[in-house]
Amino acid sequence: MSISVSLRHRLDRFTLDATFDAPDGVTALFGPSGAGKTTLVQAVAGLLRPEQGRIALGNHLLEDSATGHWLPPHRRRIGYVFQDGRLFPHMSVARNLSYGRRMNRLPPNPEEEARILSMLGIAPLLDRVPATLSGGEKQRVAIGRALLASPRLLLLDEPLAALDDARKEEILPFLERLRDESALPILFVSHSLGEVARLATTMVLLREGRVLRCGPTAELLADPDAVPSLGPREAGALVEARVVAHHADGLAELATSAGTLLLPGITSAPGTVLRIRIPAHEVILALTPPEQISALNILPATIRSLRFGDGPGVMVQLQSGSDLLLARITRRSAEGLGLEPGTACHAILKSVAVSRQDIGAG
Structure with missing residues (x-):
């Protein structure tokens, strides 16, 4: 399912003015801190209403300022995973996982639940509470909670930023499986070129609120003209x-x-x-x-x-x-x-x- 985004919104430091279309797969929003990546995904999620904008997910129109159409966050069917997972500390892993499904009043789907638990390797964690989980385990549970709410789109907002290298290596294979085994479109926010190279099929290069380049990841990474924006040391x-x-x-x-x-x-x-x-x-x-x-x-x-x-x-x-x-x-x-x-x-x-x-x- 393709993603079409066109936004314009004034911020304190700059004006977010971003337009791009991305095909199926993992689309990485890449750029330095303050480039507008998180602001953009918040707008897609409906947590920010831009001054001007049109966002469509395939044939599903999420918002269009020209016509006044705007779906509130709870009607967009978007899964959002933050840097810190944001699990409910008083709930078990099992209760955390079922939260999105229960809030959306979706019936249980044991077959889909078993598939997601297996894909993310979190079946052994169901009886535990978040305080007993490692950082990588928390992020995998947060991703599972988002997936079990049957979203049309998954937003991953720097899900590896708070993890050390060992935990990143623990979770990256699960994200690769999610990319390869799920038909779900994913917007992946990162300022790590290594993460983007491993996961993304499409890359959107952002700087100071503007889209500098957008295209297949392999093409952009091999383009000498994109290197100044990516960083010569990271090329x-x-x-x-x-x-x-x-x-x-x-x-x-x-x-x-x-x-x-x-x-x-x-x-x-x-x-x-x-x-x-x-x-x-x-x-x-x-x-x-x-x-x-x-x-x-x-x-x-x-x-x-x-x-x-x-x-x-x-x-x-x-x-x-x-x-x-x-x-x-x-x-x-x-x-x-x-x-x-x-x-x-x-x-x-x-x-x-x-x-x-x-x-x-x-």
């Missing part, structure tokens, strides 16, 4: 790879459209498709196949474009098989190698250059 392209085998030395062999990658820390079964974010600053370029080097991953590539910044850096976009890569190198290196669009080269990547946080389910 990195997405590659889809299939697990081929696990070797005795701890490295997994992955097949990409251009060749083989060898990476550590992957436990997925052979045949599993993964999304891998390759940081631009970890890619080295060579005009000829290198020999006798420690780096194990060498992919053939062709330069598509070069973006020269004001400083000494250059962002190079590469075509490698059917995938796009980015390499962040110096202007001196680009000029010394004579790089230009169409130049054939080799992209070199150390096996340890890709962190576990940059590997997600495809």
Whole structure:
């Protein structure tokens, strides 16, 4: 179910003026703190009534200021998950989970409840109270409560922001399952590019209340022109790879459209498709196949474009098989190698250059 948003609303710091259309899947609202991400999702939820706006979820019109149409929050059928989960401390997990269904006067659906409990891994928690749960467990229960209210849309407002790295790694696989196993459209707010790369199918780039770019996540992450807004240090392209085998030395062999990658820390079964974010600053370029080097991953590539910044850096976009890569190198290196669009080269990547946080389910 597609999402169509067009809003204009004056705030103290800036005017939120955002328009975008997003297809099915997970749509990430990405930008720095104060970009207007939370304000936008509050407007979608009906918690904020914008001065001007039109919001539609598929054929369901939520509001249109031109005609005066406006659905209050309780009639929008939207699940909202906040940073801190906001579970009711006096209720058990089971009572928290059923709250949305009971408030919406929905009949019990044991089959759907069992599916959601299994998907989120929270069935063993039903008799516990929120004070005894970890941060990751609380967020999974909060997501389950939202899903059991049978929403048309799920809003995740930085659900991982309050968690440490270990808890984030605990909950990210469940969010990937939610993306892959549910037909529910999701708006996902984040200022972490790694989270967006792992989860989002569509990306909306926000800054100071305005939409700078909107499109498929893989395309935006591999676009050199988007790098200044994303941050050069965070730049990195997405590659889809299939697990081929696990070797005795701890490295997994992955097949990409251009060749083989060898990476550590992957436990997925052979045949599993993964999304891998390759940081631009970890890619080295060579005009000829290198020999006798420690780096194990060498992919053939062709330069598509070069973006020269004001400083000494250059962002190079590469075509490698059917995938796009980015390499962040110096202007001196680009000029010394004579790089230009169409130049054939080799992209070199150390096996340890890709962190576990940059590997997600495809």
